[in-house]
Amino acid sequence: MQLTISDVFKRFGSIEALRGVNFDAEPGEFFALLGPSGAGKTTLLRIIAGIEQADRGRVLLDGRDVADIPVRARDTAMVFQTFALYPHLSTFENLAYPLREARIGSNEVKKRVGEIAEMLRLSHALSRKPGTLSGGEQQRCAIGRALIRRPRLLLLDEPLTNLDAKLRHDTRAEFKRLHRELRDTTIIYATPDQLEALSMGRRIGVLREGRIVQIGAPQRLYTEPLDEFVASLVGDPPINLIAATLADVGGNRTLQLPFVDIDAAPWEATLSQYPSGARFMVGVRPQAIAPAADAGEAAPGPEFPARVFLTEPLGDVTILNIVAGADQRLKMVLPQERAYGIAKDASFDCTLRNDEICLFAQETGMAIRRNWASPTT
Amino acid sequence: MSKNRTHVIGKSGWRRTLGAAVVSAIYFFPVYYILMTAFKTRPDALAMPIKFLFTPTMDNFYSVFVRADIQGGGGTDSGFSHYFFNSLFIGGTSVTLALIMGTAAAYGFSRFPLRGNDTYLFIILTTRMLPPIIAIIPIFVLFRVFGLSGSYTGIIALYTAFNLPFSIWMAKSFFDDLDRDIEDAARMDGSSEWRVFRKICLPQVYGGLAATFVFAVILTWNEFLFALMLTGTETRTVPVAIARTIGGQVGVDWGLMSAIETLFIIPVVLVTFVLQNQLLRGVTFGTIRK
Secondary structure: OOEEEEEEEEEEOOEEEEEEEEEEEOOOOEEEEEOOOOOOHHHHHHHHHOOOOOOEEEEEEOOEEOOOOOHHHOOEEEEOOOOOOOOOOOHHHHHHHHHHHOOOOHHHHHHHHHHHHHHOOOHHHOOOOHHHOOHHHHHHHHHHHHHOOOOOEEEEEOOOOOOOHHHHHHHHHHHHHHHHHOOOOEEEEEEOOHHHHHHHOOEEEEEEOOEEEEEEOHHHHHHOOOEHHHHHHOOOOOOEEEEEEEEEEOOEEEEEOOOOEEEOHHHHHHHOOOOOOOEEEEEEOHHHEEEHHHHOOOOOOOEEEEEEEEEEEOOOEEEEEEEEOOOEEEEEEEEHHHHOOOOOOOEEEEEEOHHHEEEEEOOOOEEOOOOOOOOOO | OOOOOOOOOOOOOHHHHHHHHHHHHHHHHHHHHHHHHHOOOHHHHHOOOOOOOOOOOOHHHHHHHEEEOOOOOOEEEOOHHHHHHHHHHHHHHHHHHHHHHHHHHHHHHHHOOOOOHHHHHHHHHHOOOOOHHHHHHHHHHHHHHHOOOOOHHHHHHHHHHHHHHHHHHHHHHHHHOOOHHHHHHHHHOOOOHHHHHHHHHHHHOHHHHHHHHHHHHHHHHOOOHHHHHHOOOOOOOHHHHHHHHOOOOOOOOHHHHHHHHHHHHHHHHHHHHHOHHHHHHHHOOOOOOO
């Protein structure tokens, strides 16, 4: 099912929850809505579902305005963040509920509940009430209840937020598998977790304070964020944001960071409009900082001295919290074997990989495009 | 949530157990005294100091239903079986009606609030703020005008009206506590508003409604003043009938009164016992979820 959201506004009292949201999701697409809590994700899903009415704007399903179509006729299912299982009904009856409401015969109900329970590994728990199920079982039950009617549009509202870390990991893979199986079902997946959005979404819409600030493929959001907000939302550990000033050094335009100068040439096409002394924010991924000794064959960037003040070993990689120059704190990521032996107060020279640096205007937070940047999709 | 924790009986230690036993004994003593007196002969019932050891007799229970003829030989129906029927019928009907109407009204107040919702709720409660002794005067006049005095319709309508505010307030608090997402889920699953109420909301508050039912039954069952003023011979309830056994040439027949009271307690104990599980859930509603 094709979903089109066109200029949707929603206000609750004095709070503007949605301020003109626009996006499309293609039939069968896995579209992730990424945004911090309070960005309007749930409100948007509820409007698509029809539980909430938009103040302005339109929701189109397969090109048809759904304003007058009642909730139950929209062929849409939703998995709630709280799962919202019917506490007084058994797992079987929870799964069967949408079918019973659609007046489907009891033999068919039995068959389809059996199938979906099999698929979601719930067969053992059919006679139990939701209160006695584990978190993972509750979640699968909620998904089963949403899928059993074979909806053409599936809305998922932070379905993994209430699960523990291990289960979340397993379920992410499960969702991808499920999406492959339900080829025709369009999935809108709301999450505050960039990892979920990046790993599952074919495209991601980043929502901020009721507006979509960027839509794109995961890789695109990572490498070419349209503003500081997207840059700091996507990527783990979060991007380092460093204040910088544009300067003329011996005829070369240079960005002066507190601890190092970098060549401004890659952004010159846009930067030419800015005078010397203009202020910017430079975004450097923790993965783009490396010990100078390792740079070797790769195009070496500018070097600067760094001192470690905290290490966070994660097993496969170690996050180093370093102080660059006088007092600029940065995070960098090293593979475990490389980080071995690096302790607090270790000092060494580091380098920035120039081609992975993002630049933002300090006032607006908007990205300064690189000379070679391709047009955004 | 500690729902799977098992409670070891006696874990609290004998001191606390003893303390609980003493307090319970003090609470239960009046009931025990009545039960005991119901099985005593008249001299035993009046004996001082209180006789804890005596030969039990069923005579009092017999005389609840059969009044001995002074002339001797046989006896006449005391009417008490009819009064018991009245109490059950009037109490049961009015509480059930109040609960049905109250639940519907509460759902409305909770889910489809009006402008000034809270004001209406307050006004509903004001009828319960008046002492019955004051309310009785206009009601008495009203009953006279409409010819309701002494009729089942009248007293049932009155008890229903007096149980309604309590039912509405209780039921509303239960509905307010429900998770709205669950209702939205039902709507998405294809339920109409009626089915959302009937299949999703109502079953979740059964426990609370059971608790409300029991409280209302107890209040109505024991109600005296309205029954005294507004029922007639045909519609007389047990509390009024008990009062009428007091006095006369023979003074208070404590044994008889205790026997009536013993019988009178039974239905309430039964209802409470049957609804026990629901009741516990209902009373703690909202405090143990999540």
